[in-house]
Amino acid sequence: MPVGKVIRSHSNIYYVLVDGHEVECRPRGKFRLDRLQVRAGDEVEVTLAPDGEGRIEEVLPRRNCLERPPVANVDQCLVVFTLVEPDADYLFLDRVLVHVEQAGVEPLILLNKIDLVAEEDVNAFVRAYRDLVGYRVLPISAREGTGLDELRPHLVGRTSVLAGHSGVGKSHLVRALEPHREDVRVGAVSAKSRKGRHTTRHVELIPLTGGGLLADAPGFTYLEFQDIDKWTLRDYFPEFAPYQSECRYADCLHRAEPECGVWDAVEAGAIPESRHQNYLVFLEEVEAMKRW
Ligand SMILES: Nc1nc2c(ncn2[C@@H]2O[C@H](COP(=O)(O)OP(=O)(O)OP(=O)(O)O)[C@@H](O)[C@H]2O)c(=O)[nH]1
Ligand SMILES: [Mg+2]
Numbered sequence: 324m325p326v327g328k329v330i331r332s333h334s335n336i337y338y339v340l341v342d343g344h345e346v347e348c349r350p351r352g353k354f355r356l357d358r359l360q361v362r363a364g365d366e367v368e369v370t371l372a373p374d375g376e377g378r379i380e381e382v383l384p385r386r387n388c389l390e391r392p393p394v395a396n397v398d399q400c401l402v403v404f405t406l407v408e409p410d411a412d413y414l415f416l417d418r419v420l421v422h423v424e425q426a427g428v429e430p431l432i433l434l435n436k437i438d439l440v441a442e443e444d445v446n447a448f449v450r451a452y453r454d455l456v457g458y459r460v461l462p463i464s465a466r467e468g469t470g471l472d473e474l475r476p477h478l479v480g481r482t483s484v485l486a487g488h489s490g491v492g493k494s495h496l497v498r499a500l501e502p503h504r505e506d507v508r509v510g511a512v513s514a515k516s517r518k519g520r521h522t523t524r525h526v527e528l529i530p531l532t533g534g535g536l537l538a539d540a541p542g543f544t545y546l547e548f549q550d551i552d553k554w555t556l557r558d559y560f561p562e563f564a565p566y567q568s569e570c571r572y573a574d575c576l577h578r579a580e581p582e583c584g585v586w587d588a589v590e591a592g593a594i595p596e597s598r599h600q601n602y603l604v605f606l607e608e609v610e611a612m613k614r615w
């Protein structure tokens with residue numbers, strides 16, 4: 324049975340790439356009954372009817388799966404962030420990073436729209452998230468093409484998905500990388516709310532000229548943690564790891580315990596204070612979820 328990859332879907336029709344050809348498929352009835360969602364990135368077994376239409380018979384086991392954006396089997400998540408238009412929202416950025424860590428997907432942070440901000444602000448961001456936290460960070464401008472040559476090698480031969488608020492420039496980046504994709508729509512940031520307008524509606528995997536797949540996705544603002552408890556949350560902050568062994572208690576939650584290595588590292592400037600603050604916000608949140 325041919326196996327293909329779902330590259331996009333639209334009201335229960337799935338476009339599946341089978342041997343380099345796009346096949347329009349409907350899922351077998353059982354998927355509706357099982358409430359099993361087929362999503363972009365899924366590897367599926369299909370049968371082909373004589374008229375060329377396909378039917379999804381089976382979804383193969385997923386390597387990983389993100390809820391937001393809804394996509395399966397990705398190698399990395401390009402977390403797009405801006406300091407202006409829309410304004411920086413660090414609580415949201417850290418929330419997305421936790422979500423990506425939990426899914427076992429590697430993040431690559433793209434600081435976009437650097438044409439609009441001072442170099443020192445870019446440097447401060449890079450210092451925090453690359454030098455202190457340890458993530459890969461690339462400052463880029465999709466509009467001016469800055470940083471794209473540094474980005475391209477990270478995309479070759481891999482499946483990447485774009486994530487971030489509406490209006491941060493995800494689709495603009497796709498267009499900057501693949502200028503012939505005129506079908507990829509770019510929106511505007513509202514002058515009044517300084518927010519994007521949810522231009523992209525569906526996840527779509529776009530084959531890159533240099534090899535690899537890049538998934539454009541709708542922006543999102545709401546992201547609720549699932550299946551995280553207070554003991555695992557700290558593992559999703561990779562910069563805590565080297566200091567955790569300094570904590571007096573092995574089960575230290577780095578909140579109010581005495582002799583906490585993480586607190587010491589924050590005070591010494593080795594962990595960004597905002598990261599630890601946001602961790603404490605999330606800790607309250609996951610505890611509240613457990614209470615009932
Ligand atoms: N100044 C500047 N503007 C940019 C840059 N990248 C994107 N924009 C603008 O930001 C606006 C929003 O861009 P989109 O690519 O539609 O944003 P998006 O993240 O795809 O938004 P959704 O599809 O709604 O999630 C557009 O007006 C872009 O031209 C950049 O590097 N610099
Ligand atoms: Mg878009």
Ligand SMILES: [Zn+2]
Pocket residue numbers: 567570571575576577578580582583584585586
């Ligand atoms: Zn501690």
